[in-house]
Amino acid sequence: MSLGRTPDFYRYVEHPISGAQRDGDFVVIRWPDGEEMRAYALWLFENRMGDESIDERTRENKLDPADLPSPEALSGVAVAPNGDLEVTWRGYPPSLYHSGWLRHVHEGRHTQSAHIPPVRTWTVSTLPELPTFNGPHVLQNDEALRAWLTALAELGIARLVELGSDEEVVTKVGLRIGALRDTNFGTTWAVTADLDPGSVANTALPLAPHADLPTRETPPGYQLLHCQVNDCTGGLSHMTDGYAVAEYLRDNEPDVYGILSRAKWIFFNRSPDHDHRWSGPLIDHGGPDSPLTFRTFHPVRAFPDMPESDVPLAYEALRRFSALARSDEYQLRSVFAPGELVAFDNRRILHGRGPFSETTGRRVLRGAYVDHDEVHSRLRVLMRRHQTARISDGPE
Amino acid sequence: MSLGRTPDFYRYVEHPISGAQRDGDFVVIRWPDGEEMRAYALWLFENRMGDESIDERTRENKLDPADLPSPEALSGVAVAPNGDLEVTWRGYPPSLYHSGWLRHVHEGRHTQSAHIPPVRTWTVSTLPELPTFNGPHVLQNDEALRAWLTALAELGIARLVELGSDEEVVTKVGLRIGALRDTNFGTTWAVTADLDPGSVANTALPLAPHADLPTRETPPGYQLLHCQVNDCTGGLSHMTDGYAVAEYLRDNEPDVYGILSRAKWIFFNRSPDHDHRWSGPLIDHGGPDSPLTFRTFHPVRAFPDMPESDVPLAYEALRRFSALARSDEYQLRSVFAPGELVAFDNRRILHGRGPFSETTGRRVLRGAYVDHDEVHSRLRVLMRRHQTARISDGPE
Numbered sequence: 001m002s003l004g005r006t007p008d009f010y011r012y013v014e015h016p017i018s019g020a021q022r023d024g025d026f027v028v029i030r031w032p033d034g035e036e037m038r039a040y041a042l043w044l045f046e047n048r049m050g051d052e053s054i055d056e057r058t059r060e061n062k063l064d065p066a067d068l069p070s071p072e073a074l075s076g077v078a079v080a081p082n083g084d085l086e087v088t089w090r091g092y093p094p095s096l097y098h099s100g101w102l103r104h105v106h107e108g109r110h111t112q113s114a115h116i117p118p119v120r121t122w123t124v125s126t127l128p129e130l131p132t133f134n135g136p137h138v139l140q141n142d143e144a145l146r147a148w149l150t151a152l153a154e155l156g157i158a159r160l161v162e163l164g165s166d167e168e169v170v171t172k173v174g175l176r177i178g179a180l181r182d183t184n185f186g187t188t189w190a191v192t193a194d195l196d197p198g199s200v201a202n203t204a205l206p207l208a209p210h211a212d213l214p215t216r217e218t219p220p221g222y223q224l225l226h227c228q229v230n231d232c233t234g235g236l237s238h239m240t241d242g243y244a245v246a247e248y249l250r251d252n253e254p255d256v257y258g259i260l261s262r263a264k265w266i267f268f269n270r271s272p273d274h275d276h277r278w279s280g281p282l283i284d285h286g287g288p289d290s291p292l293t294f295r296t297f298h299p300v301r302a303f304p305d306m307p308e309s310d311v312p313l314a315y316e317a318l319r320r321f322s323a324l325a326r327s328d329e330y331q332l333r334s335v336f337a338p339g340e341l342v343a344f345d346n347r348r349i350l351h352g353r354g355p356f357s358e359t360t361g362r363r364v365l366r367g368a369y370v371d372h373d374e375v376h377s378r379l380r381v382l383m384r385r386h387q388t389a390r391i392s393d394g395p396e
Numbered sequence: 397m398s399l400g401r402t403p404d405f406y407r408y409v410e411h412p413i414s415g416a417q418r419d420g421d422f423v424v425i426r427w428p429d430g431e432e433m434r435a436y437a438l439w440l441f442e443n444r445m446g447d448e449s450i451d452e453r454t455r456e457n458k459l460d461p462a463d464l465p466s467p468e469a470l471s472g473v474a475v476a477p478n479g480d481l482e483v484t485w486r487g488y489p490p491s492l493y494h495s496g497w498l499r500h501v502h503e504g505r506h507t508q509s510a511h512i513p514p515v516r517t518w519t520v521s522t523l524p525e526l527p528t529f530n531g532p533h534v535l536q537n538d539e540a541l542r543a544w545l546t547a548l549a550e551l552g553i554a555r556l557v558e559l560g561s562d563e564e565v566v567t568k569v570g571l572r573i574g575a576l577r578d579t580n581f582g583t584t585w586a587v588t589a590d591l592d593p594g595s596v597a598n599t600a601l602p603l604a605p606h607a608d609l610p611t612r613e614t615p616p617g618y619q620l621l622h623c624q625v626n627d628c629t630g631g632l633s634h635m636t637d638g639y640a641v642a643e644y645l646r647d648n649e650p651d652v653y654g655i656l657s658r659a660k661w662i663f664f665n666r667s668p669d670h671d672h673r674w675s676g677p678l679i680d681h682g683g684p685d686s687p688l689t690f691r692t693f694h695p696v697r698a699f700p701d702m703p704e705s706d707v708p709l710a711y712e713a714l715r716r717f718s719a720l721a722r723s724d725e726y727q728l729r730s731v732f733a734p735g736e737l738v739a740f741d742n743r744r745i746l747h748g749r750g751p752f753s754e755t756t757g758r759r760v761l762r763g764a765y766v767d768h769d770e771v772h773s774r775l776r777v778l779m780r781r782h783q784t785a786r787i788s789d790g791p792e
């Protein structure tokens with residue numbers, strides 16, 4: 001069996017290198033356009049195809065790091081006839097590295113953010129209507145799926161229409177992306193005033209701008225809400241870009257922004273059978289690489305978890321943030337029609353609704369959660385296929 | 397309908413207060429034993445039972461923070477005849493606060509860590525055998541479930557025995573805790589060399605000490621592995637307490653510990669249909685309140701994401717960490733017998749296995765993931781019930 005040429009299953013355009021030389025334990029790789037990449041010897045070793053490093057069947061590195069050789073095992077570098085990098089090793093067979101694969105790393109296309117569109121914040125004046133896509137197309141066609149997910153990642157929100165009223169719609173749409181995130185509410189769940197309420201969501205009460213499940217370490221990334229029935233008066237759907245509100249506060253009211261990002265609250269749910277708790281600020285930066293999370297479902301914001309001197313300021317900031325989030329400038333309000341599915345970033349977009357009248361009709365939504373990881377993975381795969389389709393068919 | 401006395405559904409022992417007075421916008425609450433609590437006026441307002449604040453049916457706060465009154469709405473405080481706190485408000489009906497509920501907040505039993513046992517690290521000399529519990533008891537009895545989950549939270553690992561070999565065992569055990577975490581491998585998944593391998597786990601290769609899915613923002617919290625068949629030679633199960641290794645390095649080799657906690661790697665899976673990526677250090681402290689996460693599944697550790705000067709140090713530290721993790725001092729090795737289920741904290745315990753021989757027999761495991769949130773919620777509910785069972789029946 002001939003070995004695969006890359007430590008993965010992707011296709012890369014050939015990008016022949018023009019030179020390679022050793023510099024201590026690094027290899028300096030050069031392209032004819034003057035670009036230069038520095039690769040550490042042991043990183044190259046880990047990415048060798050074959051028995052010592054990359055497993056041929058899974059293309060996963062099977063090396064226990066405790067067994068890595070010394071970087072001095074690298075004994076020579078050269079340019080192969082086809083422009084690949086050729087490395088010789090003391091005590092191991094030589095190895096080849098695909099020039100296009102090296103170039104994709106050099107260009108940063110291996111990074112977490114590589115195929116994910118950058119965030120664009122919005123207010124009602126820049127986004128007066130929900131971005132809208134044809135639901136059946138998204139279910140059947142990968143390019144339509146890619147367009148919808150791209151809008152979702154950029155704006156945090158995008159709507160599908162013409163999906164009908166079946167209970168299975170939200171599951172079908174979710175599985176086009178990836179695994180659904182299960183919680184104590186189930187893999188999919190109803191929002192309707194007909195239910196015995198375990199949450200204020202299942203009442204006819206208005207809901208202030210919020211993001212679901214701040215009681216979790218990592219709240220659900222995206223929320224899919226499908227409207228099955230809506231023939232009552234009231235119950236407008238409200239959406240606010242939390243990022244836009246946070247940007248405004250950061251630039252104009254830094255004290256308010258500061259306390260919202262610093263002062264922690266204990267969030268917990270009050271169910272007899274569950275007791276989820278998390279302590280964090282309203283504007284939660286999480287780890288150094290985590291996306292911003294708004295912990296803004298006030299029905300489960302239960303206790304201040306901050307120095308006493310911060311408490312009055314934190315309440316004042318809370319009030320200010322909520323007033324902005326529901327203002328005409330930031331809150332996009334729309335009718336939620338049967339057959340529509342609104343997807344939004346649950347850690348970014350604050351959703352809510354106006355009160356509705358239970359006597360005039362029914363309002364039945366079905367929801368599901370899909371984590372950021374899943375949306376990003378699907379987007380990367382679709383982007384990769386989209387790009388590969390444009391690669392002229394060279395030898396792989 | 398008489399209002400519930402607390403903003404939740406729990407029972408509290410009466411703990412009559414002896415005094416209450418106003419201090420600016422705070423209320424100072426005193427108990428006969430000298431304990432004193434300071435409560436902010438608006439926090440008390442948010443926790444009023446009734447129409448303005450706590451919804452009677454859900455016991456959730458239904459107040460939009462933008463509508464909070466000024467703290468000066470608080471006009472008077474007093475001790476009620478039964479020792480509860482009584483507060484009068486300008487423009488709102490007076491409200492009562494259960495003395496036992498106030499005391500539980502004062503004692504910090506409302507916090508995230510309140511009912512979760514503290515972590516105890518271990519090495520092979522302090523934990524020579526896996527802590528073991530009777531599986532059928534855990535499936536049927538809540539006290540047995542509590543004992544098992546307590547060991548799991550403390551030690552990061554605990555085994556169930558006598559569960560038989562049915563494929564459904566792992567689901568049944570998982571659902572005793574809460575929602576299972578689905579991934580592209582499915583809600584439950586097989587580990588066996590019979591499969592077309594999408595991961596090195598499904599080969600007969602040895603697996604170095606690792607933690608699953610470092611490609612995710614928050615890797616799965618707990619892993620349940622149920623052994624259905626194991627009649628081949630080899631394939632010992634390996635378990636290392638990552639916390640113990642990290643403690644040792646922090647205290648004895650601070651440079652190694654430093655680089656492991658600082659230098660980031662891009663983790664990504666190489667599947668044709670998924671492209672999960674995350675960038676983080678091996679010892680990942682995440683957000684300020686996140687539990688430590690070990691990102692140690694080397695088959696998906698793909699690219700350094702750090703300054704070049706850190707790369708050689710990072711490889712050296714990687715080698716050192718892996719050598720410790722698989723040493724006799726830290727790695728607990730055991731036979732995995734059919735009918736056993738080993739549960740472990742996937743962000744703490746590094747698991748692995750010895751190589752096995754595919755010609756001598758089969759080794760079939762079935763796994764599932766359950767997040768920390770779910771384990772902690774279940775533990776809190778069980779602890780609460782355990783404690784409530786000991787409360788003498790006073791009026792609720």
